[in-house]
Amino acid sequence: MKMIITGAAGFIGSNLTKELLKLDYEIVAIDNFSTGSADNLSPVKDHPKLTTITCNVQDHASWGDKAAEGDIIFHLAATVGVKKVFSNSHDTFTNNLDGMTAVLEVAHKKKCKVFFASTSEVYGQSKGVPFAETDPLSAYTTNEGRSAYVISKMANEVSCLNYHNLKGVPVIIARLFNVIGRGQRKEFGMVVPTFIDAALSGNPLTLYGDGLQTRGFCNVKDFLTAVIALIQEPKAWGDVYNIGQNITTTIEELAGYIIKVSNSKSELLYTKLPPERIGKIEIYSRQPNIEKIRALTGWSPIISWQTSVNEILTELHAKSHPVDSI
Ligand SMILES: NC(=O)c1ccc[n+]([C@@H]2O[C@H](COP(=O)([O-])OP(=O)(O)OC[C@H]3O[C@@H](n4cnc5c(N)ncnc54)[C@H](O)[C@@H]3O)[C@@H](O)[C@H]2O)c1
Structure with a gap:
């Protein structure tokens, strides 16, 4: 089984790549280096089990043939960061929507699973702190630049569940709450x-x-433990989970x-x-309510x-x- 990681040169993607290599998985790392950096992957760049492909995730002709039945595609590639999103509303929206569609199409065709990195921002101004997965979602008004990010992520979640429910693609949607750690850059407003x-x-x-x-600031190491716990749990597929520091x-x-x-x-x-x-x-x-992932996998941040x-x-x-x- 291979692990295909989009956004692999980014903060979280590079940490995930390194962790999965340690666990001896074969990795295909995809990135267009728009916010990611080659430095993030430099410690493992010559690893025999790592293949790096520089391309837009939308360009699935460049990477889709690497995917095979049973592989997991971790979809982390997205336009992120408050400043970047605000100044590039249109690009944010199309990048995030088209990237997700490309991933789900490849997953459907090649019978892969998909782990999607969504965001706590989908809870918007919800008053029900801590936020639980069953809470309603909300966004900003549409003419505010930042809405492009959150609305694209909400749409991505809907696409994931549609592909799961209607086309049989196993998906996990993780809503990330402020993941931090070594390798995170300040350039985009973190x-x-x-x-x-x-x-x-x-x-x-x-x-x-x-x-x-x-x-709540969740260390990326805790985040990775949660990801690995979820993908190893057969009952986790087809559902949405908060991951964060409560x-x-x-x-x-x-x-x-x-x-x-x-x-x-x-x-x-x-x-x-x-x-x-x-x-x-x-x-x-x-603040995340993490009871759902805790009940299913025993995970909580340490x-x-x-x-x-x-x-x-x-x-x-x-x-x-x-x-x-x-
Ligand atoms: N860091 C957090 O606290 C946090 C919180 C919520 C959600 N997330 C989500 O987690 C994911 C990773 O976030 P991050 O903090 O590592 O950000 P990041 O900017 O470091 O990583 C994103 C990566 O995606 C790449 N990318 C963007 N568009 C691409 C495209 N079209 N094709 C190929 N590569 C592309 C970038 O170059 C970058 O390497 C994102 O989807 C983000 O929305 C992160």
Whole structure:
């Protein structure tokens, strides 16, 4: 059985590639390097069980022939990041919709399974915190740039379930809540590497609004344990699961912690929301209910957000101060 990973050069995709190679799977890694980086895969680039294909996932003629019956396609390729999504609404939408269709078509034709990375953003402004899989979904108003991401992910979920229910393609839909860890980049608006970079440079850490938004930060290692538990559980296929850290923190507490552990002189700067986060489109509280995956597989996260922050801090500090380390 092969594992085919779209978005394999990205933050999560590269971590998944490395983990599955450790488990001795043969991997086909697909990426167009739009936000991913060759560096992420460099530790395994010469691994005999890894085949890397540089292409758009939509271009299934370039990779579909690698898929065979029983393989799992992990579909992680997507346009991500608040800033990128806001400035590329149309490309985000078409990239995410067309990519999913290509994956499901290949899976159907070649009798593969599909693991799809959806997002907690599909819960939108739902008041029922913590969010459970049975809660209603909601999106922003359609003329706000960020809606392209969340609406495309909702549509992707519907496509997955249609292919499962009508065409017999086994699918798992995972709703990811803020996965963090080594290798995550700040360029597209990810909060933890952005704060750490500011703290290490002595720049202010910018908080939007009152900074009391809550988030649960799940270490990518915990995320990978959840993925492996789900794909190994026959009853998991054909359903939707939250994966995330259910112990949350406020963005203000996160910023204060980063300043403290990095011995930084940076200050907190409270500002109004930037255009891509204005008004009702900022999701205030985001916490997963993880009872469903826990009941099925026994999984729950074991790494605290503080430990995850410390890991990323050590990595970023080593990059910016190669001879010195925290
Ligand atoms: N990191 C999180 O906290 C989080 C939260 C919710 C959902 N997700 C989902 O998990 C997946 C991975 O996210 P990530 O944080 O690793 O982001 P990432 O940007 O690091 O990874 C996405 C990868 O997809 C590639 N890609 C994009 N469009 C492509 C295309 N058309 N063809 C081929 N490759 C393409 C990019 O180059 C990149 O390597 C995404 O689908 C994202 O929506 C992530």
